[in-house]
Amino acid sequence: MYSQPFSVFALHNGHRSARPETLTGCIWTPPQTVKPTPTRTGLVPSTRCAPSGAAYRALGIIFHREFMSLIAFATNGLLRALGWAAPTLLRRKFCKTVLAELIDFDILPRHEALRIDLGPTSTFNLIVVVTNRSPFTVELDRAKIELLCAGHQLECYIIERRTIQPSAKQEFYLRGHIPNEVANAIHAHLNCHQTGISATMEFNCSVQNFPKRTPHLSGVRPEFVNIEWRSKCASNINAA
Numbered sequence: 001m002y003s004q005p006f007s008v009f010a011l012h013n014g015h016r017s018a019r020p021e022t023l024t025g026c027i028w029t030p031p032q033t034v035k036p037t038p039t040r041t042g043l044v045p046s047t048r049c050a051p052s053g054a055a056y057r058a059l060g061i062i063f064h065r066e067f068m069s070l071i072a073f074a075t076n077g078l079l080r081a082l083g084w085a086a087p088t089l090l091r092r093k094f095c096k097t098v099l100a101e102l103i104d105f106d107i108l109p110r111h112e113a114l115r116i117d118l119g120p121t122s123t124f125n126l127i128v129v130v131t132n133r134s135p136f137t138v139e140l141d142r143a144k145i146e147l148l149c150a151g152h153q154l155e156c157y158i159i160e161r162r163t164i165q166p167s168a169k170q171e172f173y174l175r176g177h178i179p180n181e182v183a184n185a186i187h188a189h190l191n192c193h194q195t196g197i198s199a200t201m202e203f204n205c206s207v208q209n210f211p212k213r214t215p216h217l218s219g220v221r222p223e224f225v226n227i228e229w230r231s232k233c234a235s236n237i238n239a240a
Contacts, residue, residue: 094134096210102134105199105214108171112223114195116149118187119226122178124154128199131169136205139163143201145174149222150189152182158201187230195220 107113108127115125124147132138143158156176164170178186186193197217203210 090207094136094207096208099134099136099138099203099205099207099210100212102132103138103201103203103212104131104133105129105201105212106131106217107197107220114147114197114220114222115225116178116186116222117225118178118183118230120229122180122183124176124178124222126156126174126176126197128172128174128197129169130164130172130201132164132166134205135166136207137163137165139204140170141202141204141209143172143199146198147176147195148198148216149195150182150186150193152185154178154182183230184234186224187227187234190224190227193222195222 106129108129111127112125113127117123117125126145126147128145130140140158140162142161145156145158147154147156154176156174158172158174162170162172197214197220199212199214199217201212203212
Protein backbone atom coordinates (compact mmCIF):
# COMPACT_ATOMS: atom_id res chain seq x y z
CA MET A 1 0.00 0.00 0.00
CA TYR A 2 1.33 3.38 -0.97
CA SER A 3 1.45 6.15 1.66
CA GLN A 4 1.86 9.03 -0.85
CA PRO A 5 -0.61 9.93 -3.60
CA PHE A 6 0.49 9.17 -7.15
CA SER A 7 -1.02 9.57 -10.58
CA VAL A 8 -1.97 6.74 -12.86
CA PHE A 9 -3.95 6.46 -16.01
CA ALA A 10 -7.55 5.38 -15.45
CA LEU A 11 -9.24 2.82 -17.60
CA HIS A 12 -12.52 3.82 -19.14
CA ASN A 13 -14.49 1.12 -21.00
CA GLY A 14 -11.37 -0.98 -21.25
CA HIS A 15 -9.31 1.81 -22.83
CA ARG A 16 -6.50 3.75 -21.31
CA SER A 17 -7.56 7.32 -20.58
CA ALA A 18 -5.27 10.25 -21.24
CA ARG A 19 -6.66 12.05 -18.14
CA PRO A 20 -4.62 11.26 -14.99
CA GLU A 21 -6.39 10.26 -11.83
CA THR A 22 -5.13 10.61 -8.27
CA LEU A 23 -4.72 7.59 -6.01
CA THR A 24 -4.53 8.18 -2.27
CA GLY A 25 -4.24 5.12 -0.08
CA CYS A 26 -5.70 2.93 -2.79
CA ILE A 27 -8.78 5.15 -2.92
CA TRP A 28 -9.49 6.86 -6.20
CA THR A 29 -10.45 10.56 -5.84
CA PRO A 30 -11.28 12.66 -8.89
CA PRO A 31 -9.67 16.10 -9.10
CA GLN A 32 -11.69 19.09 -7.88
CA THR A 33 -12.87 21.56 -10.46
CA VAL A 34 -12.86 25.34 -9.96
CA LYS A 35 -15.19 27.62 -11.86
CA PRO A 36 -13.58 30.29 -14.01
CA THR A 37 -13.48 33.84 -12.68
CA PRO A 38 -15.47 36.43 -14.67
CA THR A 39 -13.58 39.55 -15.74
CA ARG A 40 -14.24 42.48 -18.03
CA THR A 41 -12.53 40.74 -20.92
CA GLY A 42 -14.27 37.40 -20.42
CA LEU A 43 -13.80 34.22 -18.42
CA VAL A 44 -10.33 33.31 -17.29
CA PRO A 45 -9.31 30.07 -15.61
CA SER A 46 -9.25 30.25 -11.85
CA THR A 47 -6.87 28.55 -9.44
CA ARG A 48 -7.62 26.75 -6.26
CA CYS A 49 -6.08 29.55 -4.14
CA ALA A 50 -7.93 32.40 -5.87
CA PRO A 51 -10.57 34.06 -3.62
CA SER A 52 -14.15 33.98 -4.75
CA GLY A 53 -16.52 36.95 -5.16
CA ALA A 54 -17.85 36.54 -1.61
CA ALA A 55 -14.29 36.81 -0.30
CA TYR A 56 -13.81 40.04 -2.25
CA ARG A 57 -17.01 41.44 -0.80
CA ALA A 58 -15.98 40.46 2.73
CA LEU A 59 -12.61 42.16 2.29
CA GLY A 60 -14.34 45.26 0.97
CA ILE A 61 -16.65 45.39 3.99
CA ILE A 62 -13.70 44.99 6.37
CA PHE A 63 -11.70 47.74 4.65
CA HIS A 64 -14.76 50.00 4.59
CA ARG A 65 -15.33 49.55 8.32
CA GLU A 66 -11.68 50.20 9.11
CA PHE A 67 -11.67 53.30 6.92
CA MET A 68 -14.84 54.66 8.54
CA SER A 69 -13.40 53.95 12.00
CA LEU A 70 -10.28 55.89 11.05
CA ILE A 71 -12.37 58.80 9.75
CA ALA A 72 -14.47 58.84 12.94
CA PHE A 73 -11.35 58.78 15.11
CA ALA A 74 -9.79 61.66 13.18
CA THR A 75 -13.04 63.66 13.28
CA ASN A 76 -13.43 63.19 17.03
CA GLY A 77 -9.85 64.25 17.57
CA LEU A 78 -10.35 67.34 15.42
CA LEU A 79 -13.54 68.26 17.26
CA ARG A 80 -11.81 67.88 20.60
CA ALA A 81 -8.96 70.06 19.38
CA LEU A 82 -11.37 72.71 18.12
CA GLY A 83 -13.34 72.55 21.37
CA TRP A 84 -10.14 73.23 23.26
CA ALA A 85 -8.82 75.90 20.89
CA ALA A 86 -12.06 77.82 20.25
CA PRO A 87 -12.34 79.41 23.74
CA THR A 88 -8.67 80.37 23.61
CA LEU A 89 -9.06 82.01 20.20
CA LEU A 90 -12.19 83.83 21.34
CA ARG A 91 -10.45 85.10 24.46
CA ARG A 92 -7.61 86.41 22.31
CA LYS A 93 -9.87 88.14 19.83
CA PHE A 94 -12.39 89.40 22.42
CA CYS A 95 -10.15 90.46 25.26
CA LYS A 96 -11.45 92.38 28.26
CA THR A 97 -10.72 95.72 26.64
CA VAL A 98 -12.61 94.84 23.44
CA LEU A 99 -15.60 93.50 25.37
CA ALA A 100 -15.69 96.65 27.52
CA GLU A 101 -15.66 98.84 24.41
CA LEU A 102 -18.71 96.95 23.09
CA ILE A 103 -20.76 97.96 26.17
CA ASP A 104 -22.34 101.41 26.10
CA PHE A 105 -23.40 103.28 29.24
CA ASP A 106 -25.66 106.32 29.04
CA ILE A 107 -28.66 107.96 30.65
CA LEU A 108 -32.16 107.84 29.28
CA PRO A 109 -32.21 110.33 26.38
CA ARG A 110 -35.83 111.38 26.88
CA HIS A 111 -38.20 112.50 29.65
CA GLU A 112 -36.55 113.03 33.03
CA ALA A 113 -33.39 110.97 33.07
CA LEU A 114 -32.21 112.67 36.30
CA ARG A 115 -34.55 114.21 38.82
CA ILE A 116 -33.26 115.90 41.96
CA ASP A 117 -35.78 116.57 44.71
CA LEU A 118 -34.71 119.36 47.09
CA GLY A 119 -37.70 118.93 49.40
CA PRO A 120 -37.71 117.95 53.10
CA THR A 121 -36.46 114.45 52.18
CA SER A 122 -34.02 115.17 49.41
CA THR A 123 -33.54 112.36 46.89
CA PHE A 124 -32.48 111.86 43.31
CA ASN A 125 -33.92 109.52 40.68
CA LEU A 126 -31.73 108.37 37.82
CA ILE A 127 -32.45 106.21 34.78
CA VAL A 128 -29.41 104.69 33.04
CA VAL A 129 -29.26 102.55 29.91
CA VAL A 130 -26.73 99.75 29.27
CA THR A 131 -26.43 98.57 25.65
CA ASN A 132 -24.73 95.34 24.64
CA ARG A 133 -23.12 95.60 21.17
CA SER A 134 -21.09 92.42 21.53
CA PRO A 135 -22.06 89.10 19.87
CA PHE A 136 -22.30 87.41 23.28
CA THR A 137 -24.87 87.42 26.03
CA VAL A 138 -23.54 89.31 29.05
CA GLU A 139 -24.77 89.57 32.62
CA LEU A 140 -24.43 92.71 34.69
CA ASP A 141 -23.17 91.41 38.01
CA ARG A 142 -22.97 94.66 39.97
CA ALA A 143 -22.43 98.36 39.36
CA LYS A 144 -21.57 101.53 41.22
CA ILE A 145 -23.02 104.78 39.87
CA GLU A 146 -21.60 108.12 41.07
CA LEU A 147 -23.47 111.38 40.58
CA LEU A 148 -21.42 114.56 40.74
CA CYS A 149 -23.48 117.70 41.28
CA ALA A 150 -22.35 121.12 42.56
CA GLY A 151 -19.02 119.66 43.63
CA HIS A 152 -20.58 116.89 45.74
CA GLN A 153 -20.56 113.19 44.97
CA LEU A 154 -23.61 110.98 45.46
CA GLU A 155 -23.55 107.21 45.07
CA CYS A 156 -26.03 104.47 44.25
CA TYR A 157 -25.56 100.79 43.45
CA ILE A 158 -26.97 98.07 41.22
CA ILE A 159 -26.86 94.72 42.98
CA GLU A 160 -29.51 92.88 40.98
CA ARG A 161 -28.06 90.72 38.23
CA ARG A 162 -29.53 91.43 34.82
CA THR A 163 -28.93 89.51 31.57
CA ILE A 164 -28.46 91.53 28.38
CA GLN A 165 -28.79 89.78 25.03
CA PRO A 166 -26.63 90.72 22.01
CA SER A 167 -27.73 93.98 20.34
CA ALA A 168 -30.12 94.65 23.23
CA LYS A 169 -30.29 97.17 26.04
CA GLN A 170 -31.54 97.32 29.60
CA GLU A 171 -32.82 100.29 31.58
CA PHE A 172 -32.07 100.66 35.28
CA TYR A 173 -34.06 102.89 37.62
CA LEU A 174 -31.92 104.15 40.48
CA ARG A 175 -32.77 106.14 43.57
CA GLY A 176 -30.49 107.70 46.16
CA HIS A 177 -30.58 109.91 49.25
CA ILE A 178 -29.20 113.45 49.37
CA PRO A 179 -27.98 114.77 52.74
CA ASN A 180 -29.43 118.10 53.86
CA GLU A 181 -26.13 120.02 53.61
CA VAL A 182 -25.55 118.68 50.09
CA ALA A 183 -29.07 119.71 49.10
CA ASN A 184 -28.34 123.25 50.37
CA ALA A 185 -25.11 123.33 48.33
CA ILE A 186 -26.93 122.17 45.20
CA HIS A 187 -29.59 124.83 45.74
CA ALA A 188 -26.91 127.50 46.07
CA HIS A 189 -25.35 126.48 42.71
CA LEU A 190 -28.41 125.86 40.59
CA ASN A 191 -27.04 128.02 37.77
CA CYS A 192 -23.59 126.38 37.74
CA HIS A 193 -24.09 122.90 39.13
CA GLN A 194 -21.93 121.07 36.50
CA THR A 195 -23.64 117.70 36.86
CA GLY A 196 -21.92 114.54 35.61
CA ILE A 197 -22.15 110.77 36.04
CA SER A 198 -19.49 108.06 36.29
CA ALA A 199 -19.96 104.31 36.51
CA THR A 200 -17.99 101.18 37.41
CA MET A 201 -19.62 97.92 36.31
CA GLU A 202 -18.69 94.25 36.42
CA PHE A 203 -19.98 91.89 33.73
CA ASN A 204 -20.09 88.10 33.42
CA CYS A 205 -19.63 86.54 29.98
CA SER A 206 -19.12 83.05 28.56
CA VAL A 207 -15.83 84.16 26.98
CA GLN A 208 -14.45 85.86 30.09
CA ASN A 209 -15.59 88.26 32.79
CA PHE A 210 -14.65 91.90 32.33
CA PRO A 211 -15.10 95.33 33.94
CA LYS A 212 -16.55 98.43 32.31
CA ARG A 213 -15.62 101.89 33.56
CA THR A 214 -17.07 105.20 32.42
CA PRO A 215 -14.91 107.91 34.02
CA HIS A 216 -17.18 110.88 33.39
CA LEU A 217 -20.39 111.36 31.44
CA SER A 218 -20.93 115.06 31.01
CA GLY A 219 -23.79 117.04 29.55
CA VAL A 220 -26.34 115.77 32.11
CA ARG A 221 -29.22 118.18 32.71
CA PRO A 222 -31.14 117.34 35.88
CA GLU A 223 -34.71 118.34 36.62
CA PHE A 224 -34.89 120.11 39.99
CA VAL A 225 -38.01 119.77 42.14
CA ASN A 226 -39.12 121.68 45.30
CA ILE A 227 -36.72 124.54 44.69
CA GLU A 228 -39.16 126.99 46.35
CA TRP A 229 -39.27 124.98 49.55
CA ARG A 230 -35.46 124.90 49.75
CA SER A 231 -35.32 128.65 48.98
CA LYS A 232 -37.79 129.37 51.77
CA CYS A 233 -35.73 127.33 54.24
CA ALA A 234 -32.58 129.17 53.19
CA SER A 235 -34.31 132.54 53.67
CA ASN A 236 -35.46 131.57 57.18
CA ILE A 237 -31.95 130.51 58.09
CA ASN A 238 -30.48 133.79 56.81
CA ALA A 239 -33.13 135.83 58.64
CA ALA A 240 -32.40 134.03 61.90
